[in-house]
Amino acid sequence: MTPVEAAALGALSATAAVPSYDRAALRAGIVHIGVGNFHRAHQLVYLDELFGQGQAHEWGVTGLSVRLEDKGLRDDLVSQDCLYTVTEVSEAGADTRVIGALVDFVEPGNRAAMLAALTAPDTRIVSLTITEGGYYVSGDKPDLGHPDLVADAGNLDEARTVFGLIVSAIAARRTAGAPPLTVLSCDNLPHNGDLTRTLVEGLARAADPDLAAHIAQSVTFPNSMVDRITPATTPQQVEQLKAQKAIADKRPVFCEPFKQWVIEDRFASGRPALEAVGVTFVEDVTPYELMKLRILNAGHATIAYPAALLGIELVHEAMREPLVARFLASVETNYLLPASPSIEGVSREDYLATVTHRFGNPEVRDTTRRLCLDGSNRQPKFVLPAARELLARGEDVSGLALVSALWCRYAYGELEDGTPIEPNDPDWDTIRAAAIEARQDPSRFLAMRRVFGDLGEDPRYAEAFAGHLRSLWARGVRDTVEDYLRQKPA
Secondary structure, three states: OEEOOHHHHHHHOOOOEOOOOOHHHOOEEEEEEOOOHHHHHOHHHHHHHHHHOOOOOOOEEEEEOOOHHHHHHHHHHHHOOOOEEEEEEEOOEEEEEEEOOEEEEOOOOOHHHHHHHHHOOOOOEEEEOOOHHHHOEEOOEEOOOOHHHHHHHHOHHHOOOHHHHHHHHHHHHHHHOOOOOEEEEOOOOOOHHHHHHHHHHHHHHHHOHHHHHHHHHHOEOOOEEEEOOOOOOOHHHHHHHHHHHOEEOOOOEEEOOOOEEEEEOOOEOEOOOHHHHOOEEEOOOHHHHHHHHHHHHHHHHHHHHHHHHOOOOEHHHHHOOHHHHHHHHHHHHHHHOOOOOOEOOEOHHHHHHHHHHHHOOOOOOOEHHHHHOOHHHHHHHHHHHHHHHHHHOOOOOHHHHHHHHHHHHHHOOEOOOOOEOOOOOOOHHHHHHHHHHHOOOOHHHHOOHHHHOOHHHOHHHHHHHHHHHHHHHHHOHHHHHHHHHHHOOO
């Protein structure tokens, strides 16, 4: 059994691809906040490929987390010289590679060390994968009055949030004359760069208007779109890596072969030439992100809730259930494709076919529970905007209302067979309380303005949602979805 560490790269090369470049020559030009599985399967893989071409060795990555619970992750990666494996899995087999693009990982909670990394003169990009729930969004806008942000604005020297740390670092860099930063969000949010700018500039404005003006003039916040299905690693996969590859990795990542990254080309102090490894740089990422958020992310929600309520635990098994597969096809073709933008040279229908194939990959072993996670943040980002757009055109939204009614039924906290659902949302208690009340009065769920905004007051949407929810309780998931499909086949 070969451990993942720098001294063992020669031995690891017998069963995995290993870095072909000199890691000692890498310099950290990027600080990344949120070194979870997705970042390690996505951005770090692209950079590893670029470094392997002999390019951009000044763009190594320092990892950072404000979450104390990430200390174990950090300690495990540091013990492996910041190396780890990524295994791409499909029916064709499993390809494993050792990723070397992470050069350091700051101890979570060590504010001085985090600021030192963020203010280092070589640091020119700060990137983020902090999940949809990390942006303090209420409705469709960030809540700058959130107590965490207000506390940071009142004392930047002790700022603890991601955005407070970034503002603190920018202030220190301005004083030191360091190069201006690019802050690059890589989370699944519409206009993620614009949202990040609003948070950073808004917090800075509350703390120091001159600093806010400096940020507006010198710091850039490109929007980006990222895509790669990357579930949480299971203990079985860790053992599988040992058995099949003779590799002992404390923090392996398993993902699908597909990956995509589209970025607006607005960088304050240069960037790595990632176009050489397949990254798409554009003037406006909006159509790409909308197509992905609607066809893929809203598609995930479409299959997640009916499958979970029926007791189906794995996504590829959900895709083999005819009812779920037909429901996905109907919602996609009748609602999500029409609400997705046209992009020159890109076929929405071909993209949907690729997405559907990816959902069915049996080797990824993605879970419906993961797709059901954090509905209170994901529904307003992925599903509800499509409903608003179609309503504005005067078109039907019954399928999208059913997706949200299925989420409400899931949030009640019981599967169809009565099995309890463990909390699966940062605001689970509030969501569940509303779902319980909605069993008798569906409008109680739609009254959550943080989620639905004014959509719940639109009689066309509210009537469709209420009818579906009543049917789910009276007749169950299968009959309700079948009734819908008779009216709206794919």
